[in-house]
Amino acid sequence: MFETLTNKLTVVFGRLGNKGRLTEKDVDEALREVRLALLDADVHFKVARSFTKSVKEKVMEGDILTSLTAGQQVVKAAKDELVGILGGRTATLLEGTRKPSVILIVGLNGSGKTTTAVKLAYHLKNEGQVTNLVAADVHRPAAIDQLVTLSKDTGCDVFHMSGNKQASEVVGGGIDKGRSLGAAWTIVDTAGRSQIDEDLMLELEEIKKASEPDEVLLVVDAMTGQESVNVAREFHERIGVTGLVLTKMDGDARGGAALSITSVTGIPVKFIGIGERVEGLELFHPDRLASRILGMGDVLTLVEKAQVTFDQQQTYELEKKMRQDTFDLEDFLDQMQAIKKMGSMSQILEMIPGFSSVRNKMDADDLDGAHLVKTEAIIQSMTLKERQRPELISGSRRRRIAKGSGTMPQDVNQLLNQFKQIRKMMKDMSSTRGQQKLLKMMSQR
Ligand SMILES: Nc1nc2c(ncn2[C@@H]2O[C@H](COP(=O)(O)OP(=O)(O)OP(=O)(O)O)[C@@H](O)[C@H]2O)c(=O)[nH]1
Numbered sequence: 517m518f519e520t521l522t523n524k525l526t527v528v529f530g531r532l533g534n535k536g537r538l539t540e541k542d543v544d545e546a547l548r549e550v551r552l553a554l555l556d557a558d559v560h561f562k563v564a565r566s567f568t569k570s571v572k573e574k575v576m577e578g579d580i581l582t583s584l585t586a587g588q589q590v591v592k593a594a595k596d597e598l599v600g601i602l603g604g605r606t607a608t609l610l611e612g613t614r615k616p617s618v619i620l621i622v623g624l625n626g627s628g629k630t631t632t633a634v635k636l637a638y639h640l641k642n643e644g645q646v647t648n649l650v651a652a653d654v655h656r657p658a659a660i661d662q663l664v665t666l667s668k669d670t671g672c673d674v675f676h677m678s679g680n681k682q683a684s685e686v687v688g689g690g691i692d693k694g695r696s697l698g699a700a701w702t703i704v705d706t707a708g709r710s711q712i713d714e715d716l717m718l719e720l721e722e723i724k725k726a727s728e729p730d731e732v733l734l735v736v737d738a739m740t741g742q743e744s745v746n747v748a749r750e751f752h753e754r755i756g757v758t759g760l761v762l763t764k765m766d767g768d769a770r771g772g773a774a775l776s777i778t779s780v781t782g783i784p785v786k787f788i789g790i791g792e793r794v795e796g797l798e799l800f801h802p803d804r805l806a807s808r809i810l811g812m813g814d815v816l817t818l819v820e821k822a823q824v825t826f827d828q829q830q831t832y833e834l835e836k837k838m839r840q841d842t843f844d845l846e847d848f849l850d851q852m853q854a855i856k857k858m859g860s861m862s863q864i865l866e867m868i869p870g871f872s873s874v875r876n877k878m879d880a881d882d883l884d885g886a887h888l889v890k891t892e893a894i895i896q897s898m899t900l901k902e903r904q905r906p907e908l909i910s911g912s913r914r915r916r917i918a919k920g921s922g923t924m925p926q927d928v929n930q931l932l933n934q935f936k937q938i939r940k941m942m943k944d945m946s947s948t949r950g951q952q953k954l955l956k957m958m959s960q961r
C-alpha cells in the first residue's frame with residue numbers, strides 16, 4: 517500500500533529528521549519534494565497544496581527551525597497534518613437505537629461491495645456480534661449465489677428471495693430475518709451500475725426509505741483515481757453517505773485520490789479493503805495510516821492482527837515455552853503457519869517501523885513465497901525427535917534432511933542458526949528486563 521509514496525517520503529523526512537537546526541530553505545525544498553510525491557500518488561492537487569502550506573505555517577509559527585531537534589519536529593508537524601487530512605480520528609460504525617442496526621452497502625459496479633459486505637460481516641461476527649446479510653442485488657442473476665458462496669466462511673445467515681422481487685422488498689424481509697435472529701447488525705448488499713444512473717439512484721432511494729439505515733457505506737475502488745472523488749460527491753448528494761470503504765488498497769494503487777476524498781467531501785473513511793480474502797478488512801485509523809505512509813510503521817495494527825490469529829491458550833503455552841526455553845522447531849513450524857494466516861509477509865513487514873526502507877532491498881517473492889516454502893520443507897523433512905532437539909542434527913542428518921527437502925545442507929544449517937537466534941531472542945524477551953528493553957525501543961519511535 518502506497519509503497520512508492522512511502523519510499524519517497526521516507527527519504528525526504530529521513531534526511532530532515534536527522535538534521536538539527538534547519539534553514540527555511542531546507543524546509544521549502546523538502547516540502548516541495550513532498551508535494552511532488554503526493555501529486556505523483558494522485559492526491560488531489562488542492563489537498564497536496566494545503567498540506568504543504570499548513571506544515572510550513574506550523575513550522576514557522578512554532579519557531580522551531582533553531583531547535584536542536586528541528587528535523588524531528590517538522591516530521592511531527594507533517595504527520596499531524598496528514599492525520600488531519602485522513603479524517604483526524606478513527607470513525608466507528610453508527611449504531612441505531614433499535615436492533616438490528618442496518619448497514620447499506622452502495623457503490624459503482626465492481627467496486628467491491630459484495631466482498632466488503634462479507635468481510636464486514638466476518639469482522640463484526642469476530643467481535644461477538646450477531647450479524648446477518650441480505651442479498652438485495654436483484655439485477656445480476658449470479659449476485660445472490662456470489663454472496664451466499666463468499667459468506668460460507670463467516671457462518672452468517674444470508675437472506676435472499678427468488679422470483680422477480682423489488683430490492684426494497686428483499687431488504688424488508690432481510691431486516692425482519694435479522695430481528696428474528698437477534699442480530700445486532702444487518703448488512704445489505706446492493707446492486708452497482710457502471711455509471712451513476714438515474715435508475716440506480718431511484719432504487720437506492722427506495723431501499724433507503726424502506727430500511728431506514730443507520731449507516732450508508734459507499735464502497736470506492738482505490739484504483740479509480742480522481743473520478744472517485746466525484747462519485748463520492750454524487751452519491752452523497754443523492755443518498756446521503758455516512759462512511760466510506762476504500763477497497764483494493766493492497767495493490768500499489770496510486771491511492772492518493774481515495775485519501776483526498778475525506779478532505780474534499782467531509783465523509784469519513786471507516787474501513788479499508790486489503791485483499792480478496794474475508795480477513796482483508798481493516799478499521800481505518802488515520803494516525804496509524806499516516807505513520808505507515810511516512811514509513812514509521814504500524815505496530816498497533818500488527819499486535820491486533822496477532823491477537824486475532826493466535827488464540828489465548830496457544831499464546832499462554834507459547835509464553836510458557838519461551839520462559840522455560842523449550843521452544844522447539846515443531847513450535848516454530850506452528851508459529852510460521854499461524855503468521856501466514858495474518859496476511860502476506862510483505863503486508864506484515866510494512867507495519868513494522870523502519871522496515872519500509874529495508875523492504876525495498878528484498879525481493880517480494882523471497883519474503884512471501886520461496887523462502888517460507890523452503891523453511892517449511894526443511895522442518896517437515898526432520899523427524900519429530902530432531903524437531904524437538906535440533907542439537908541432535910549432525911552432518912549426516914543434515915545431508916539427509918537437505919535431500920528430503922530438495923535443499924542444500926547449507927540451507928539446513930542456515931535455518932538452524934536462525935532458529936538458535938530466535939530462541940535466544942525469545943528467552944531474552946520473556947524476561948522482565950528483555951521486555952523493558954523492547955518497550956524502550958518502541959517508545960523511542
Ligand atoms: N485485491 C483486492 N481485490 C478486491 C478487494 N475488494 C474486492 N476485490 C475484488 O474485486 C472484484 C469485484 O468485487 P465485488 O465484491 O464482486 O464487487 P461488487 O461491487 O459487488 O460488484 P457488482 O456487484 O458487480 O457491482 C472481485 O474480484 C473481488 O475479489 C480488495 O480489497 N482487494
Ligand SMILES: [Mg+2]
Pocket residue numbers: 629630631653659705706708
Ligand atoms: Mg456485488
